[in-house]
Structure formats: C-alpha cells, structure tokens
Amino acid sequence: MLIYSKGASICFKRLLIRSPLSQQLIKRLQIPPPLYLFLSSVKRNNSPSPIPFFLLFFLYFGLVSSQKTRMTIEDLKPDEEAPPLLEEGEGNSKTRRIALFIEPSPFAYVSGYKNRFQNFIKYLREMGDEVMVVTTKEGVPQEFYGAKCIGSRSFPCPLYSNVPLSLALSPRIISEVANFRPDIIHACSPGVMVFGALAIAKMLCVPIVMSYHTHVPIYIPRYTFSWLVKPMWSIIRFLHRAADLTLVPSTAIGRDLEAEHVTTANRIRLWNKGVDSDCFHPRFRSHEMRVRLSGGEPEKPLLVHVGRLGAEKNLDFLKKVMDRLPGARISFIGDGPYRGELEKMFKGMPAVFTGMLQGEELSHAYASGDVFVMPSESETLGQVVLESMSSGIPVVAARAGGITDIIPDEQSGKTSFVFTPGDLEDCMGKIEYLLSNKEFMEAMGKAARQEMEKYDWRGATKKIRNEQYNDAIRFWQKKRAQLLGPIQWLVKRWFRLPELTYGR
Numbered sequence: 001m002l003i004y005s006k007g008a009s010i011c012f013k014r015l016l017i018r019s020p021l022s023q024q025l026i027k028r029l030q031i032p033p034p035l036y037l038f039l040s041s042v043k044r045n046n047s048p049s050p051i052p053f054f055l056l057f058f059l060y061f062g063l064v065s066s067q068k069t070r071m072t073i074e075d076l077k078p079d080e081e082a083p084p085l086l087e088e089g090e091g092n093s094k095t096r097r098i099a100l101f102i103e104p105s106p107f108a109y110v111s112g113y114k115n116r117f118q119n120f121i122k123y124l125r126e127m128g129d130e131v132m133v134v135t136t137k138e139g140v141p142q143e144f145y146g147a148k149c150i151g152s153r154s155f156p157c158p159l160y161s162n163v164p165l166s167l168a169l170s171p172r173i174i175s176e177v178a179n180f181r182p183d184i185i186h187a188c189s190p191g192v193m194v195f196g197a198l199a200i201a202k203m204l205c206v207p208i209v210m211s212y213h214t215h216v217p218i219y220i221p222r223y224t225f226s227w228l229v230k231p232m233w234s235i236i237r238f239l240h241r242a243a244d245l246t247l248v249p250s251t252a253i254g255r256d257l258e259a260e261h262v263t264t265a266n267r268i269r270l271w272n273k274g275v276d277s278d279c280f281h282p283r284f285r286s287h288e289m290r291v292r293l294s295g296g297e298p299e300k301p302l303l304v305h306v307g308r309l310g311a312e313k314n315l316d317f318l319k320k321v322m323d324r325l326p327g328a329r330i331s332f333i334g335d336g337p338y339r340g341e342l343e344k345m346f347k348g349m350p351a352v353f354t355g356m357l358q359g360e361e362l363s364h365a366y367a368s369g370d371v372f373v374m375p376s377e378s379e380t381l382g383q384v385v386l387e388s389m390s391s392g393i394p395v396v397a398a399r400a401g402g403i404t405d406i407i408p409d410e411q412s413g414k415t416s417f418v419f420t421p422g423d424l425e426d427c428m429g430k431i432e433y434l435l436s437n438k439e440f441m442e443a444m445g446k447a448a449r450q451e452m453e454k455y456d457w458r459g460a461t462k463k464i465r466n467e468q469y470n471d472a473i474r475f476w477q478k479k480r481a482q483l484l485g486p487i488q489w490l491v492k493r494w495f496r497l498p499e500l501t502y503g504r
Helices: 006-015 022-029 033-041 053-064 112-126 171-180 193-204 216-223 226-242 251-259 287-293 316-323 339-345 359-367 383-390 424-436 438-452 457-494
Strands: 097-102 130-136 147-152 155-157 160-165 184-189 208-212 245-248 268-270 302-306 329-333 351-355 371-374 395-398 417-419
Touching: 097 112, 097 171, 097 193, 112 130, 112 147, 112 383, 112 457, 130 171, 130 193, 147 171, 171 193, 184 193, 184 226, 184 457, 193 208, 193 226, 208 226, 208 457, 216 226, 245 251, 245 457, 251 268, 287 302, 287 329, 287 351, 287 359, 302 316, 302 359, 302 383, 316 329, 316 424, 329 359, 339 351, 371 383, 371 424, 383 395, 383 438, 395 424, 417 424, 424 438
Parallel strands: 097 130, 097 184, 130 147, 184 208, 208 245, 245 268, 302 329, 302 371, 329 351, 371 395, 395 417
Antiparallel strands: 155 160
C-alpha cells in the first residue's frame, strides 16, 4: 500500500471532484508518473477518488486555447509519448472515434451542407470509423448509417427564426461524448454549438477541427447593423485560433479567412467538393415536372433556381432578369424567410414557387429546367450549382464566393457561364445566348455533367479522414508538447512528493 503524508492527503481531498473525464485527462495531459501515482492513490471515504479535474481542466484550457501557434507542417513531429491517435504507416487504415457537432441539424434543416454532412457520415461509417453526431433536436433519428445521433435542446436564431441553435453543453451531452471517448471532434462554424464543442474538446483534451460553412460577416449588414461585422470577425478568430485545423468549402473562403487573420494559412485546408451524381442525373428529366414548374406551359423557356429563399441570396436580381424575358418562365424551388416578399414581387408574372422538394422530386426538378440562374454573391461553395450541373443543366452564376471553384474563368463558356456580380447586361447576354441556341445549351449541359462526374463524396471524405484529420492531430500533438513540457517540469518542481515507502 502506498503511504503518503497526511497533510498532502487532506489538501488534495479538498480539490477532488468526481468525474468520468478524470482518467482521460490523466492520459491526455501526460501527468508525470510519480504525481499520477500520488494523485490516483488519494482516498475519499475509503474509496479511490479521481484526480482534481477542475485544476487540470483550467490549467489546460486556459493555456492551450489562448495560444496562437505559428508553425509549418514540415516542422511537425509526432509526439512519441502521445496517445496512439496517429501511428506511422497506419494513416490510411486506422479507425477512429469521431464526434461531429453539426448546427443546425443536417436531418431537418435544408441547406447546402445537408447533403455534405449526410454523405460525410455515410462514408466515414463505410470506412470503419465510429461516429457520434451531436446536433439540434429537430428531426434527429436515433442513428444514421450506424452513427449514434444525439439531439440537443435548441432555440431559434434571433435574426433568422427558422434556424435552430444550441450550445450543446448540458451535463447529458458532456457525459455522452465523454463515454464515447472520441479521438477527434469536428464542429461546424460559425454558430453557437461550436462553443460547446470547443469546451468539450478542451475538457477531454482531444484535437478539434472546425469547418466553416456560413459566411456570417457578409450576411450581417442585410439582417442587422454593419458595425457588428468587426465583432463577428473577432468571434470567428477566437474560435478558429483555438482549433487545430480549419476546413473551408472553397479557396475563395479560405482567402477571406486568411485576409482577416482568422488563423495561420498553414492551418487552413480545403474540404473538396462532391456531388451525388447518381441522385442528380439527366435521366430524371420529366415532362410532368416541367409542366408543373412552368405553370402549365412546358414549351416556354424555363429558368430554375433551387435553394434557401433568403434576403442574402440577392434574389431581387431575378425580377430584373424576368422583366427582360417576357416569353420565359421561372420556378423557385425551396423555402425561406424571404419567400413572402418574393411572391409579392413576382405577383402577376409567370413564376412558380414549389416550396421544399426532396428525394426524386428534387432530382426531377433540377433536370427538367433549361437554365439554372444563381445571382447570390455570398455562397461559401454553392452546392445547388454542383447539383444542377450534375443534372445536365447549364448554370449562369455570379462570379463570387465559392462559385469560382466550381466554374473557374477558364471553364466559363464550356461547362457553364459566370457573370460579373450585379451586372444585368452581362447576365442577360449569357442567358439569352443559351435560350436561343438549343444545340449549344444541350452540349454545355453534357459538358457540365462530365465535369461533375469527377467529384464524388467518397473521395472528399477519404481525403479528410486520411490526410486532413492527420494534420490536425499532428498540430495538436506539437502544440501540446510545446505547452505541457514546461508545465510538467514545473509540476515536478512544485509538487515534490514526500518520501514514499511501500508495504502491506
């Protein structure tokens, strides 16, 4: 039995808090073995007690999360004493336990990242990883492709009421994630839930990856006061400097984050685009759907727009387009807070609002139009553009945000068209050229389809799993070694143990 001084025992007894996180903290923080033996031997009511959890948590969280590490990937070396999250030669096959914090729910809230995360979960499970999904409570299944799903109580976003938000930091959520024992945490940003994910990652001492999906600083002036843009960037900087790696959906968004010094450039990675080319396919073209979308006039030229109907999408621009195309029809597929305003704006015009479509109905809608028009200048990628092109429908889109990753300038006029943002003449010239040259329009649709066949979700998921998560783990190991080396030395100096004797 390990015998220690009575004074030290009383001191540590007062610090102890029972917690399921304690043993994980011991391992992750690499407490020196003598101190580990000393702390783990402390008894309370004649039973072993955990280590002083809150002392270690605040020591780790306060120091680690505040650091702004600047390093290059070439400088990183695996920490030999670290937990075996990443092993030499096993980067492509080692299975992990991955906790995803997704806000709002990819099972209920329809947006560009719904398909992204559903396919991401699907292929992570297919590759053998254990996955837990923490999200808002709306429409959450018990499991999804074998991944356990946990719903957290939510509240509506003050400025966008149909977007549910949640901190996901209740004792129930913390306990569920701790018992899952994740090797890495991946959270959506920006939002509210990302703060809970960050706190839990620091509690458990595991790497955290943040993926940036909504360009909130661009939306702020449309929904509130422009002076809030700078504070918003400050919040984003705080979050992503605390993360071990940032994923972005397009190079344009990566450049924006780099320009705002959100994090160092070497800690930003591109989440490769993907599209379900079986679900979105030209074979879904349907006369019945075209009749529905055109208001009963399928022989007329048909423009389509799919997506969330929000003020930030610049959909007023389409009213100007339709004023110049009296013989054409337009269909809005989707829903959102701006739908009422759009219906008033297009009253008396040949416009159809279908509301939300899903499954094969959505596939039919994409494939049954002539031209897809995307006037938005705030897309982090533009998933609907990928889906339209995969359906064999050419796109005319504003040259802004993530659209340039899908239709670079050298591809404009081959697979689809881009126009100068806000330039009605430029946009009209390209739409009219397509509608008046049916053979060219069909050829462009085929070229768009061929281009989209290069991008699949399996490959995008494999790159994150086998490369980008590994980079995050290496950054985390290096940062931890840099910070905890001096701390371990100080602990050994300050907590000199009394002489230990062993006996029965």
